[in-house]
Amino acid sequence: MNLTDTADEARAGAGLARSDDLAAALLTPEARRDPYPFYARMRREDPVHRSAQGIWYLTRYADVEAALSDLRLSNDRDRMTRAYSALGGDLKAFSRLTDRLGRVMSNTDPPDHARLRKLANRAFTARRVEALRDGIQRIVDRLIDEAVAAGPAMDLIEAVASPLPMSVVCELFGIPAEDLPQVKTWFHRFGRLSEDIDKSEAAIEQYEEYLARLVRRRRADPGDDLISALVATQAQDDRLTDSELLATCFVLITAGDETTTHLVGNGMLALLRHPGQLARLRAEPTLIRTAVEELARYDTPTQAIVRVAAEDVAIGGRTLREGELAYLFLAATNRDPERFEDPDLLDLTRPGNRHLSFGNGPHFCLGGPLAKLQAEVAVSTLVRRLPHLRLADDAVLDWRPNPLQRRLTALPLTY
Numbered sequence: 001m002n003l004t005d006t007a008d009e010a011r012a013g014a015g016l017a018r019s020d021d022l023a024a025a026l027l028t029p030e031a032r033r034d035p036y037p038f039y040a041r042m043r044r045e046d047p048v049h050r051s052a053q054g055i056w057y058l059t060r061y062a063d064v065e066a067a068l069s070d071l072r073l074s075n076d077r078d079r080m081t082r083a084y085s086a087l088g089g090d091l092k093a094f095s096r097l098t099d100r101l102g103r104v105m106s107n108t109d110p111p112d113h114a115r116l117r118k119l120a121n122r123a124f125t126a127r128r129v130e131a132l133r134d135g136i137q138r139i140v141d142r143l144i145d146e147a148v149a150a151g152p153a154m155d156l157i158e159a160v161a162s163p164l165p166m167s168v169v170c171e172l173f174g175i176p177a178e179d180l181p182q183v184k185t186w187f188h189r190f191g192r193l194s195e196d197i198d199k200s201e202a203a204i205e206q207y208e209e210y211l212a213r214l215v216r217r218r219r220a221d222p223g224d225d226l227i228s229a230l231v232a233t234q235a236q237d238d239r240l241t242d243s244e245l246l247a248t249c250f251v252l253i254t255a256g257d258e259t260t261t262h263l264v265g266n267g268m269l270a271l272l273r274h275p276g277q278l279a280r281l282r283a284e285p286t287l288i289r290t291a292v293e294e295l296a297r298y299d300t301p302t303q304a305i306v307r308v309a310a311e312d313v314a315i316g317g318r319t320l321r322e323g324e325l326a327y328l329f330l331a332a333t334n335r336d337p338e339r340f341e342d343p344d345l346l347d348l349t350r351p352g353n354r355h356l357s358f359g360n361g362p363h364f365c366l367g368g369p370l371a372k373l374q375a376e377v378a379v380s381t382l383v384r385r386l387p388h389l390r391l392a393d394d395a396v397l398d399w400r401p402n403p404l405q406r407r408l409t410a411l412p413l414t415y
Contacts, residue, residue: 023042023049023051023055023057025038025041026038026403027403031403032399032401032403033397033399035303035331035403035406036331036332036335036344039059039329039331039332039335040335042057042059042329042332043059043060043332043336047059047060047063047316048060048063048315048316048317048318050318053087054087054321054324054325055087055324055325055326055327056318056320056324056325056326056327057326057327057329058315058316058326058327058328058329059329059332059333059336060316060332060333060336060338061333061334061336061338061339061340061356062316062338062339063315063316064328064329064330064332064333064356065333065356065360066315067307067313067315067326067328068328068356068359068360068361068363069360069361069362070313070315070361071109071110071310071362072309072310072311072313073307073308073309073310073313073320073326074109074307074308074309074310075108075109075113075307075308075363076108076109076308076310077108079308079310079323080306080308080325082323083308083323083324083325084325086323087325109310110362113362113363114362116240116244116248117362117366119230119233119239119240119248120230120248120252120366121366122229122233123226123229123230123232123233124226124229124252124366124367126369128172128226128229129369129370129373130373132168132171132172132370132373133373133377135168135171136164136168136373136374136377136378137377137381139164139167139168139171140160140164140377140378140381141381143159143160143163143164144159144160144381144382144385144386146159147159147160148386148415152414152415153392153412153413153414153415154412154413154415155410155411155412155413156264156265156268156382156411156412156413157261157265157408157409157410157411158410160264160378160382161260161261161262161264161265161268161378161411162261164260164261164264164374164378165257165260165261165371165374166180166183166184166187166257167180168260168370168374169253169257170183172225172226172370173214173225173226173227173249173252173253174214174218174223174224174225174226174227174228175214179210182210183207183210185203186203186204186206186207186210187254187257189202189203190203190204190254207250208246208250211246211249211250212246214227214249215227215231215245215246215249218231219231226252227249230245230248230249231245252366252367258301258405258407259301259302259365259367259371260370260371260374260375261301261407262301262405262406262407262408263292263295263296263300263301263371263372263374263375264374264375264378264379265407265408265411266295266299266300266301266406266407266408267292267295267296267299267375267379268379268382268411268413269299269391269397269408269411270295270298270299270346271295271379271383272389272390272391272413274346277346277347277348278383280348281348281379281380281383282383282384282387285380285383285384287348287349288376288379288380289376290348290349290350290353291348291379292372292375292376292379293350293353293355293372294346294347294348294350294353295346295375295379296355296357296358296372296375297334297340297350297353297355297357298334298346299331299406300330300331300334300355300357300406301405301406301407302330302331302357302358302404302405302406303329303330303331303403303404303405303406304327304328304329304330304331304332304403304404305327305328305330305359305404306325306326306327306328306404307325307326307328308323308324308325308326309321309322309323309324309325309326310322327404330356330357330359331357331406333355333356334355334356334357339354340353358371386415388414388415389413389414389415390413390414390415391412391413391414392412392413392414393414394412395411395412395413396412397410397411398410
């Protein structure tokens with residue numbers, strides 16, 4: 001669980017749960033199982049919908065694409081907190097954590113965001129991501145070996161999809177393998193924020209101290225890892241401060257964890273439910289890159305993101321007033337028939353697949369390429385190594401009760 005997930009859960013509680021019938025339909029058990037018919041209804045009936053509480057719900061591709069690039073729609077943490085407080089939302093726990101972290105890319109607007117993003121981009125390059133491919137392959141093979149050795153069935157989320165991104169990020173940041181269990185323990189405690197904020201804060205404090213020690217080591221003895229690369233940016237004119245460096249490390253390490261897990265989980269479920277497409281991928285493994293783009297479009301883990309209007313903004317013939325919240329439903333845009341032909345069809349060869357699963361504009365997901373690379377390796381390896389992979393006969397699929405995230409609790413498979 002990362003801090004974005006924690007914020008989204010708090011925001012969902014502050015907004016969707018108190019909204020009118022059209023938006024509240026997304027909280028029903030039916031929508032939890034399959035939200036896409038509900039998105040289609042919203043696009044037809046009121047694609048720029050304002051709830052009784054003054055929250056906006058955008059579901060058309062053109063409107064959301066424009067909103068993601070509009071700097072008047074803010075991601076600033078202070079504006080967001082004020083907007084939710086005005087609705088009666090309780091974000092005290094989240095605010096305490098963001099105060100501890102300081103201002104980072106994920107909760108700032110330009111020009112601060114542009115400066116922090118530029119410095120992170122210098123370190124987190126496409127070349128550095130691609131260089132991880134062989135290491136990711138070794139991790140995936142090891143996880144599959146362990147799952148197969150344990151028996152003829154597995155929970156894909158627990159066995160492969162969940163441990164994969166944490167193992168990869170430890171390699172990327174040069175975190176020693178022997179520290180991985182402790183790092184996982186801290187992450188587990190971050191995810192229990194709503195249950196015990198004191199333990200979550202204690203875990204973050206310990207994790208920050210751990211990262212500070214790693215940074216000191218890299219300053220004294222740089223390596224070929226991302227922390228060393230970020231430390232090197234401090235020599236630039238527009239440098240990262242010490243607090244920004246730690247906060248950037250924290251955000252980059254946490255950002256791709258759950259997104260990668262559920263891109264793999266949702267993607268494999270979609271393939272198993274579409275045996276013709278699965279067979280084609282087995283026959284044509286070179287399709288994997290376009291396949292992962294389609295899997296991300298078809299059932300993206302991040303269903304929606306939240307923005308707040310910093311001033312009045314006109315979108316889709318409506319006016320969002322300053323201080324009003326907007327939920328941008330990325331998953332709804334990815335099934336918009338005005339943008340995608342046969343949008344409810346899974347097509348691993350879909351051309352021109354400009355989905356919005358990783359956002360767009362200045363806040364386009366920095367970790368998107370790494371998440372997609374991990375999904376490419378994991379999905380292609382599962383398909384190749386386990387030719388009889390299928391849903392367990394007694395599989396009961398359940399989804400987490402957060403309408404802004406699309407995440408399986410488990411994916412029971414046999415092979």
